[in-house]
Amino acid sequence: MRSITDTVTITELSRLTNKSRPTIYKWLTLYENEKRDEMPQAITQLFDMIAASGSKKEIYQFCEDQFIGLNDDEGLEQILRLLRSNRYKIDLEKIKNYILEEINK
Numbered sequence: 470m471r472s473i474t475d476t477v478t479i480t481e482l483s484r485l486t487n488k489s490r491p492t493i494y495k496w497l498t499l500y501e502n503e504k505r506d507e508m509p510q511a512i513t514q515l516f517d518m519i520a521a522s523g524s525k526k527e528i529y530q531f532c533e534d535q536f537i538g539l540n541d542d543e544g545l546e547q548i549l550r551l552l553r554s555n556r557y558k559i560d561l562e563k564i565k566n567y568i569l570e571e572i573n574k
Contacts, residue, residue, distance in 0.1 A: 473497060473519050477528060485532035486512070511535045529572075 473482075474497075483490045496512050499505070505513045515531055523531075552561065 471520060471522065473500070473516055476519050476523070476525070485529065486515070486536045525573075 477485075479490050479493050479497075482488075482493045486493070496508050496516070499508050500513070500516045508516075515528070515535070518531060519528060552559070552564070
């Protein structure tokens with residue numbers, strides 16, 4: 470079984486789960502000490518998947534299914550509005566390449 474942070478960083482987990490880095494560190498410690506009953510079930514499932522060689526794509530999909538709330542869609546809509554209204558002022562190709570890089574990590 471591999472370490473959770475061999476696949477994803479603490480910062481990434483924080484962003485994907487909408488939880489603080491200290492909370493992620495706490496859960497990692499609990500997980501490593503096999504105190505899974507003290508953790509949220511979704512986090513235990515996520516860590517189990519990562520430890521069992523889950524791919525980045527699987528991890529991101531799991532987090533999207535489990536942790537993305539309705540309020541997050543508002544943020545996405547706001548980003549899309551900003552991109553549309555400023556498409557002539559910004560380098561959309563550069564943004565697209567950045568997103569593709571992040572997806573393929």
